[in-house]
Amino acid sequence: MAFVVFWASNLMLTLFSVLITASVSPAAAGSGIPEVKAYLNGVDAPGIFSLKTLFVKLFLKSRCLYEPSSNCWNVMIIGSISAVSSSLIVGKAGPMVHTGACVASLLGQGRSKKYGWTWSWLQFLKNDRDRRDLIACGSAAGIAAAFRAPVGGLLFALEEMASWWRSALLWRAFFTTAIVLMILGALIEFCESGKCGPFGKGGLIMYNVTSTDISYHLWDVPPVLLLGVLGGLFGSLYNFLLDKVLRVYNVINRKCSGYKILLACSISIFTSCLLFGLPWLASCLPCPADAEEPCPTIGQSGSYKQFQCPPGHYNDLASLIFNTNDDAIRNLFSKGTNDEFQYSSILIFFGICFFLGIFSYGIVAPTGLFVPVIVTGASYGRFIGMLVGSHSTLNRGLFAVLGAASFLGGTMRTTVSACVILLELTNNLLLLPLMMLVLLVSKTVADAFDSNIYDLIMKAKGFPFLEAHAKPFMRQLTVGDVVKGPLQLFHGIEKVGNVVHVLRTTIHNGFPVIDEPPVSGSPVLYGLILRAHLIELLKKKAFLSSPEPTGIDVSEQFSVVDFAKKGSGNANKIQDIVVTEEEENMFLDLHPFTNASPYTVVETMSLAKALILFRQVGLRHLLVIPKIKRRSPVVGILTRHDFMPEDMISLHPAWTRSRWKRWRLTSPRWLNPF
């Protein structure tokens, strides 16, 4: 009976979550961190930051705020529709980061056409750089809120999310997370008086393990090093498996909605069965005499679940499983629970978290990775702690903390931010030296195998993420090697019909503008014009009747706002522009609207060097000019895609045929110093 209720409610919640995600906003699926990271790198994935996405995230994410799980489902399902997907091993941090980014993006747009509001004082954020900063701050706020860790959130945004750092960003993110923290503090104070029902517990520190008497000695280092190595191995294995599973899921999810739902349902059913079935394997333990909570706890949350056990006994595995993730982490981190768990239960729990975490992430629902990773790490850390036992001066709870650190280092490969987030979660600065050691070791070990989990997900999703550093083979190539033809260019005074034709038949976003002999002495590169600006010109019909420049200043028809970067989804489309046949024979004077001094590189520059310029300055288009005078003053135009190794191989398929070259294209940097 209990199983049926458990199973059915889990299924329904999952189904609801998947349905609403799949139908309203598929972009809200997954953790959202890879999408935000890609956006901050300059990739505009369609629909990442639409209001729809925000809606789904907010809606479903609130389920995460309360960290749903089986033991409080009865409260959840009645009290809050937001408790959607329960018992899946998924986290809340990712969706909260995505939510923060969505809110920031909406604020940055300053208006929503669809919902009819405009804040003109936000107009000054209408450029790429400030909007990126705003979204980085939003993601910092997300982590800060999820873990009540303002400094950790800020560092996570800087270390993992942002591609361009600057002092202003640091200061803005600091401001943001300070505000987040103050609001959190006010809410905590408000809830402490008992006005929030069962959800108001907990202070600023989520898993407090403070103890003033922590001491450790040299002989504590080997087990800690072991934890680091294990974290690196498990972390890279986790990333590898998650990547494979995601690729399979992607194939399934792409087919049709039915498959998505079927997949999610089967994961939910499988999870329910496992979670309900496995505790039967654990043997019953007698309640400790000095337990602070009632033991066994029935009908309320607590760390001693009776499950199938006789009175006065508890099932330790059930206590871990049928609890909120937060409570499970707190129990694992606590030193008060030294003898509470058996080896077998901890091992089974580790297995559950590890594999269910991998299989649950890919379903079409907002799912995070942070909490599953922390739980998994804490469980094997605890296991090592139990093995070491009294040989170490560290208690088992601290081993669990270090385990969580090692797994964070192994999967996400963040160092400073993982360190600070864990410190802010546990309020134990004295653990800092060991935590840094563990993170160093686990990151180093894991980096030998594969890369950061978010980078793998981004790759699987096909985002053209620009790395900060050129791959070694790029030093052997010149810019001229990768420039693709044919080049579409405009003249300073161009026929309207020509412009419309080119815009309709290509998807380029930037076009070189050149002046040729009638206008200038010799062919000369005048500049670069953007598609969005051309469309604006066509929309306002700022046409000339003859190809001679007139004295009239066309640019007076326009205001700065017309050329501001539109919010995602609000851009004008060429398909919406109607041009009559008569107008097609008129002319456009592009000179006033062209960027007259675009960044340029000569065609003989090494690709690696061009990449540095492209990446550091944050360009979207880079013009290539000839080394020696030619008929055309411009050779081509480079975009982000031209720097992707995959695109280069597709351009020069011969490279893959040579085994040596392929190796140079794909081998990691340390193998390949030349």
Next chain:
Amino acid sequence: MAFVVFWASNLMLTLFSVLITASVSPAAAGSGIPEVKAYLNGVDAPGIFSLKTLFVKLFLKSRCLYEPSSNCWNVMIIGSISAVSSSLIVGKAGPMVHTGACVASLLGQGRSKKYGWTWSWLQFLKNDRDRRDLIACGSAAGIAAAFRAPVGGLLFALEEMASWWRSALLWRAFFTTAIVLMILGALIEFCESGKCGPFGKGGLIMYNVTSTDISYHLWDVPPVLLLGVLGGLFGSLYNFLLDKVLRVYNVINRKCSGYKILLACSISIFTSCLLFGLPWLASCLPCPADAEEPCPTIGQSGSYKQFQCPPGHYNDLASLIFNTNDDAIRNLFSKGTNDEFQYSSILIFFGICFFLGIFSYGIVAPTGLFVPVIVTGASYGRFIGMLVGSHSTLNRGLFAVLGAASFLGGTMRTTVSACVILLELTNNLLLLPLMMLVLLVSKTVADAFDSNIYDLIMKAKGFPFLEAHAKPFMRQLTVGDVVKGPLQLFHGIEKVGNVVHVLRTTIHNGFPVIDEPPVSGSPVLYGLILRAHLIELLKKKAFLSSPEPTGIDVSEQFSVVDFAKKGSGNANKIQDIVVTEEEENMFLDLHPFTNASPYTVVETMSLAKALILFRQVGLRHLLVIPKIKRRSPVVGILTRHDFMPEDMISLHPAWTRSRWKRWRLTSPRWLNPF
């Protein structure tokens, strides 16, 4: 009698410190942070990182490690020559940062010609970028060691020191500070067993104010805001006064060594008089009945100094003054000393620290700013805490912590790093929300008046520091407006005599290389060659007898190491090159040694845009090419100095005559959005 001893010992220690600094390495004077910051921005100030500097810093800095002061001078002067300058209100963090940077720089050079050692495996660090990273890590290590704050040190290096951030730097700095922390931990453990004499006290947390029961409410916010505002005002005043004092000192110090020594001696005598005289003003307080330490303490360190008081009483001002700075901070931060200080004593102590801090910084000795700033901030924070008294739930020690935070925010304008350093110093995460609030307010208030103290010092020292952002007026200028003539350029195949002449008569470090009609069809920009490489060519005498390119590959005579960036001070000089008259008529083929694809901008590009390229990519030379074909394919060459507003005004003196333009040149950004 006591005064004479105090006065004379202070004077001797100061004199020793000044003498050794002035005679051995004047670059070691001051905090060193501005120098390191300028270096990381790309400014090579002569001698910053020489071994001499390191020697002085190490030597004198060790005095700081033990934090000298009057009460332990008897131990110091006998036991350690390093206790050099005592009783001056100067800190240790700055010199330690400089020391860290020196060590890093020496490692980065991989060899020291003077001291005859070479590590060839460090050769791969011989480029600007990696050396910068290494030095940033060194400075992180300095702060980490000074405050036992690894994460804070790392963040300080990133927020305040480094001009270019990248993920790799974060990871490297993390690695560095983790190692620092582990070594510190090992030393602490070693010293805990009593093997270090009187210096082995203290754990990882320097000023522990942990308390699990911190709580604060809405009505605690107004006094905290007041602290923030005060911090901002005091901070900007401190920066303003320090800047003025430094400019006066610079005039004095430049004259001759005698003046330097005289200045330092008078400061020392003045300090001694003040420190010894002022405690007489404080009235005696009866020893508290429940004091944990002996009261009054005589002949050992402790927080109750008897001074002139009768037995059973102590002088609170003397207790603050005749203690190490560390102990003074610890007493101010402690909640156990709630009733220990009088209003007047705290105020006098604040005045002493504030003004002596300003006057002591500029003497020619390694002096830091961090500790004086923390002491000053803690004293007025404590004062506010005493005023608020029992109206607040926060105790007076916590007010002192917040005061230190506000003064750090007001002078150094760091946010995240100040926050984390203070957290790591005090081990109190629960104070985080208030600390963030205080830092926000104080930085915002102070930024309205003047800029960061290190930036002021850099400006006073005349370092051409490149800001990340262009000043608004730069958007009105084009690159062509600031290019200076006459341009020195070389042909692809150049006469040796010509090269030698140009190198001897100019101080430029980069020269454009062009090919003209005999070699190419039309004049074409071939690339950019560096002075260091030309000198290397002259040194190896890779000459051709005729101006025709021969088939012989001259570049085979050279190895990569010849063109690696030399360590500071090791660069070859043109004066050392001897060229015979016969050789002067020979030719050099520059083609193989020229950077054939330098970054270029057109002359019509706005200066702001060129600055972004220059700053983001980290260039030293930027070639300017003409928009329209001219006789010469290159218009000029931009260096860091061309982007300095001061240089622009000297180039165009007319600008300063127009008041409006001057205003646009100097007004802060928020006044000037266009």
